[in-house]
Amino acid sequence: MKRLFFLFVVMLCILVGSSSFAAWNETTVRKGQPELLKSVIEKASTTKNAVVVFDLDSTLLDARLRSLRIYHEYGSQFNIPELFNVERRNVAGWNFRDHFLSSGMKKDLALKLDEEIKTFWKPRFFSNEYVANYDIPLPGALDYVNTIYKTGANIVYITGRNDDLKTGTIATLKHFGFPINVARTTLIMKPAKLVQKTEGYTHEKQSQIDEDYKITATKKAKAIGNVIAVFDNEPTHINLYSDQFQGATVVFVDTDTSPLKTKPYSTLPVINGWLMK
Incomplete structure (x- = not known):
């Protein structure tokens, strides 16, 4: 019985660790x-x-509001309502995918957007306009x-x-x-x-x-x-x-x-x- 309990604890730790995200x-x-x-x-x-x-x-x-604004703009422009579920608390670290997954987005869409949004995000995030307006x-x-x-x-x-x-x-x-x-x-x-x-x-x-x-x-x-x-x-x-x-x-x-x-x-x-x- 003790062995089974030990294995359960180990598996639980693995599952929790695999689903964790960077945290602010x-x-x-x-x-x-x-x-x-x-x-x-x-x-x-x-x-x-x-x-x-x-x-x-x-x-x-x-600077999280900068990224958040860009995600919402992308969602609006390309009709992706799931991006509006991303909140400031989800924006921790620099991994787009983790931002999306921690907001409850489905994995296949998060992986797809992780690649697609980069060229949209970069020129906006590193711009004087967004720095001045959202930080x-x-x-x-x-x-x-x-x-x-x-x-x-x-x-x-x-x-x-x-x-x-x-x-x-x-x-x-x-x-x-x-x-x-x-x-x-x-x-x-x-x-x-x-x-x-x-x-x-x-x-x-x-x-x-x-x-x-x-x-x-x-x-x-x-x-x-x-x-x-x-x-x-x-x-x-x-x-x-x-x-x-x-x-x-x-x-x-x-x-x-x-x-x-x-x-x-x-x-x-x-x-x-x-x-x-």
């Missing part, structure tokens, strides 16, 4: 999060020429960045977005009230030529090229002042920042990550958003 970790107040965020504010207030570095996508901004701040992000800025610290945004999206990115930040294009603010974006170079590469190869870009970006941040804190949602990036910014508070923002197996260093502090109460 919604904003919560993680244990120790308020104290950590407040400590960075305090450090920014007391450090001469302090610099605080923020990533954008899935760190300060939620929104994560809860608490705007207040936190402005609180840091008011201490007199420098704000540096380091993003993997290519510089072709600069217009839309600045428009988004300005629209919601983030400090940008004013004194003590810097936006560092990936050169568009570098993005074009990685097209068709594996996630691992793209990650290595992205890492090289991030190292260049860290040098720019260091040249601005004393980097006291860094926030990013990608394990590969946050680990690199931990290596590059010795003495800084390097924080993993646990929201959504790319499909790599890298884990953040176990010694790094973790937050689930920007709320402090």
